[in-house]
Amino acid sequence: MTRTPRLPLTLTAATLMVAANLLGATTADAADDPSVPPGTEATAAAPVEVDANDPDLKLPEGATLAEAKVLDIKQVVEDQGGEERREDTNADVKFALQAEVLFPKDSAKLTGEAKSRIASIAEEIKTQNATRIRVFGFTDNLGSSAHGDVLSRKRANAVQGVLASELNDSTITYETRGYGEDYPISSNATEEGRKKNRRVEVSFPRSGS
Numbered sequence: 001m002t003r004t005p006r007l008p009l010t011l012t013a014a015t016l017m018v019a020a021n022l023l024g025a026t027t028a029d030a031a032d033d034p035s036v037p038p039g040t041e042a043t044a045a046a047p048v049e050v051d052a053n054d055p056d057l058k059l060p061e062g063a064t065l066a067e068a069k070v071l072d073i074k075q076v077v078e079d080q081g082g083e084e085r086r087e088d089t090n091a092d093v094k095f096a097l098q099a100e101v102l103f104p105k106d107s108a109k110l111t112g113e114a115k116s117r118i119a120s121i122a123e124e125i126k127t128q129n130a131t132r133i134r135v136f137g138f139t140d141n142l143g144s145s146a147h148g149d150v151l152s153r154k155r156a157n158a159v160q161g162v163l164a165s166e167l168n169d170s171t172i173t174y175e176t177r178g179y180g181e182d183y184p185i186s187s188n189a190t191e192e193g194r195k196k197n198r199r200v201e202v203s204f205p206r207s208g209s
Contacts, residue, residue, distance in 0.1 A: 082196055084117065093128060094203035095121050096185075098195060099139075099155065108154035115162055121202050122166035130204035134175045135160040138201070140194035141181040153178025159200045 051057070078085040085096040102114040110118075125133060137152030137159075153176075160176040186193035 088206070090206070092203055092205055093124065093130075094201055095124075096199050096201045097159075099198035099200065100195065102159070102200060103155060106151070108151060108158050110158050110162065114159075118159055118162045118202075119166050122163055125163070125167060125204055128204060128207045130207075131169075131172050132175075133160075133163065133172060133202065133204045135163065135177075136201045136203075137176075137178040138183060138197055138199050139181050140184070140197045141188040142194065145180055148180035149178055151178070152180050155200055159202065163202070 075089075076085060076087045083098050083101045087094040087096070097114075097117060101117065102110060104111070135156045137154075137156035139148035139152050141148070156176040156178050160174050164172075164174065181188070181197070184193075184197040185199075186196040188194050188197060
């Protein structure tokens with residue numbers, strides 16, 4: 001299958017964590033209410049302390065040090081059609097797959113192509129030696145909010161099930177959640193925007209994080 005070119009973008013990240021048991025691995029079924037909204041947790045390390053009185057620190061006469069800040073650098077690569085997006089920060093890796101490439105319309109049954117894409121994500125998880133994996137489902141704002149909540153949970157659980165099967169590692173902890181129409185990444189006013197919002201995100205720490 002020919003893959004489309006990839007284009008750089010800049011977006012945001014989301015992180016959370018919980019535990020239970022499935023396929024020999026620790027896991028949690030998709031929950032109702034998030035304890036912390038995606039994208040609100042800090043991922044950058046604390047600033048390195050600098051001694052303003054250090055004799056090796058060369059400052060102009062009368063100058064003072066500004067408050068230290070950490071810039072959390074993100075790199076995002078997205079398929080030209082937006083079907084799949086990978087986001088790398090200094091702490092995490094996140095994949096976002098549009099629902100259309102994973103499921104038939106209004107369904108939580110994975111397609112054959114979906115399983116292949118999820119298997120590729122599992123390989124990256126192995127590369128990063130990740131033992132904490134977050135799987136979040138999202139929908140657009142069409143239909144009732146309750147229906148979106150249920151569908152997004154089922155889709156998150158379906159993706160998590162394939163990951164657990166591919167990884168087959170009892171040391172891995174999963175958190176799966178369905179957020180429904182909450183936390184859109186694009187406007188729901190257009191079909192193009194709604195398509196981006198209908199997605200499943202898989203995120204995990206980078207090696208050494």
